[in-house]
Amino acid sequence: DVKVTQSSRYLVKRTGEKVFLECVQDMDHENMFWYRQDPGLGLRLIYFSYDVKMKEKGDIPEGYSVSREKKERFSLILESASTNQTSMYLCASSFLVGTQYFGPGTRLTVL
């Protein structure tokens, strides 16, 4: 079974804080993705990575950065959290051409 884990299920941070969300997959997948899910907007791609140390912007990268130092780990960084970044954050992984498998999500609230 594919397993994608995320470091926290729920997180509460203050405006201006630096926030790290971590994702780990155990299937040796090349690709990893970060999405956010908001009501009425579906899943929107923030960043993705095809390989270690490689990253590409998704549809809404502003205010976010990512890091992929090891194949199994993909981190999403909010340099200075803002209230409009309150959302459900979802990590996914896949082979180069394949179905994406998702983690359980992190519900982030920025006060």
Next chain:
Amino acid sequence: DQQVKQNSPSLSVQEGRISILNCDYTNSMFDYFLWYKKYPAEGPTFLISISSIKDKNEDGRFTVFLNKSAKHLSLHIVPSQPGDSAVYFCAASARGDGTASKLTFGTGTRLQVTL
């Protein structure tokens, strides 16, 4: 510009009946389509997929139909069960243009199966 559209935000169906969830797309480069199911406070789980070379794919109670000329796909669940109550997301990718793994998602349809 929403390239994948799910125009029904919600759907209510009686247990045992058929649930039909619809999805439209605008990008003619999309050639692979997926449905994901999501329960509250959980990540989406893959349900079923279809390649553009087919017009139907079936897996147990779930069938996906693809109408390429209309740029429309639908997910049929027969018979519907209370455990099917969830948000369903349609997703599409363009495998032929080098961005094979990138998915574009619709906004989701919340299905409620009533007793």
